[in-house]
Each structure stands twice: as C-alpha cells, then as structure tokens.
Amino acid sequence: KQEVTQIPAALSVPEGENLVLNCSFTDSAIYNLQWFRQDPGKGLTSLLLIQSSQREQTSGRLNASLDKSSGRSTLYIAASQPGDSATYLCAVRDNTDKLIFGTGTRLQVFP
Amino acid sequence: ETGVTQSPTHLIKTRGQQVTLRCSSQSGHNTVSWYQQALGQGPQFIFQYYREEENGRGNFPPRFSGLQFPNYSSELNVNALELDDSALYLCASSLDQAGELFFGEGSRLTVL
Numbered sequence: 001k002q003e004v005t006q007i008p009a010a011l012s013v014p015e016g017e018n019l020v021l022n023c024s025f026t027d028s029a030i031y032n033l034q035w036f037r038q039d040p041g042k043g044l045t046s047l048l049l050i051q052s053s054q055r056e057q058t059s060g061r062l063n064a065s066l067d068k069s070s071g072r073s074t075l076y077i078a079a080s081q082p083g084d085s086a087t088y089l090c091a092v093r094d095n096t097d098k099l100i101f102g103t104g105t106r107l108q109v110f111p
Numbered sequence: 112e113t114g115v116t117q118s119p120t121h122l123i124k125t126r127g128q129q130v131t132l133r134c135s136s137q138s139g140h141n142t143v144s145w146y147q148q149a150l151g152q153g154p155q156f157i158f159q160y161y162r163e164e165e166n167g168r169g170n171f172p173p174r175f176s177g178l179q180f181p182n183y184s185s186e187l188n189v190n191a192l193e194l195d196d197s198a199l200y201l202c203a204s205s206l207d208q209a210g211e212l213f214f215g216e217g218s219r220l221t222v223l
Contacts, residue, residue: 044214097167097208101153
C-alpha cells in the first residue's frame with residue numbers, strides 16, 4: 001500500500017531564505033508526482049507536475065526533483081516571501097490512477 | 112477558460128440526512144475526481160470518473176456515490192450522513208485519467 005510522508009510538518013523561516021520541503025513515498029511504481037499549495041480553507045493550487053520519467057521541473061522560484069528509486073521528491077523554494085505562506089502538499093499517482101496525498105508541510109514566512 | 116467550480120461552498124446537515132455536492136470541470140477536461148479532506152489532514156481519494164464511468168475508488172463505503180454527466184460535470188452523493196463525514200470535499204478535473212489535476216475551492220460540509 002502506497003504511503004506518502006512529508007517532512008517537516010511545519011516550518012517557519014524569515015523572508016529571503018531558500019528552503020527545501022521533503023516528500024517520501026513507499027512504492028516507487030508511480031506514474032507521476034504533483035506538488036500543490038493550499039491556503040487555509042481553500043482548494044489546492046497546482047504548482048508542479050513531474051512525470052515518472054523526469055528528474056525535475058521548474059517554475060519561477062520553484063524547483064521540484066524526483067528520485068523514484070529512493071522514493072523521494074523535494075520542493076525547493078528560492079528567496080522565500082511572506083506570500084509563500086501556505087500548506088504544501090505532495091501527491092503521487094499510482095499505476096491504478098489513484099492520487100495519494102501526504103499530510104503536508106505548513107510553511108510560514110515572516111517579514 | 113473557466114476553472115473548476117463547486118457548489119455549495121458551505122452547508123450544514125444533520126446525522127442521517129443525505130447530501131449532493133456538485134462540480135463543474137475545467138473546459139476540455141473529461142476526468143473528474145473527488146477527495147475528502149478532514150481538518151489538518153491531506154485529501155483522501157474517494158473516486159474518479161472518466162467519460163461518465165467510475166474508474167477508480169478509494170476506501171469509502173457505498174453510501175458515497177457519484178455521477179458524471181455528458182458535459183463532464185459531476186455530483187458526489189453521500190447518504191446516511193455521519194458526524195465523521197464533516198470535512199472539506201474537493202473536486203478536481205484533468206485532461207485525462209493521469210493528467211495534471213486542477214482543483215475547485217471545495218464544499219465545506221458540517222454534520223451535526
């Protein structure tokens with residue numbers, strides 16, 4: 001059974017720091033992995049999608065990497081801003097098309 | 112291009128009642144999936160519809176059922192509501208069964 005874990009559960013950093021959020025999964029037989037952002041009480045906003053054949057994806061200040069063999073993905077946020085404060089969720093899509101989410105990392109960036 | 116829209120945004124029901132939640136998929140998307148998100152938890156997969164057929168289901172009892180219509184919009188029905196059904200229900204659409212997901216803002220259900 002696929003399990004997805006995110007570490008740390010919460011993170012508080014000063015504005016301007018570069019930071020790394022971690023996502024690990026137990027079964028490497030995934031189709032793709034997607035990172036999302038969720039603001040309190042809101043829906044999810046897609047940040048990056050990495051196909052199983054890819055190693056990384058970049059969008060602006062965000063970079064996500066995928067190491068399928070070790071069951072890990074990282075989301076790198078450069079030059080963090082207060083507007084980046086949110087919960088970040090990773091989700092893996094298994095080969096039956098189910099999407100399995102981690103419990104998220106709650107990020108606070110203070111001025 | 113309109114995004115994924117869900118209705119209602121908030122609703123309150125009592126135990127034992129039934130509820131229907133609605134979702135309009137993003138233009139051009141033929142796949143819709145539903146998720147339940149309890150407070151402080153990640154979303155849990157309920158089921159997915161592709162071209163009006165259910166093609167995947169998570170660990171939810173049969174009282175959670177759904178439909179997808181020819182225009183690819185979808186409904187989630189929950190019968191015999193229980194207190195633990197209180198959650199944010201999220202709908203997502205994608206271009207195909209394994210594509211990038213785009214979520215709506217969710218329907219917040221409270222069961223008293």
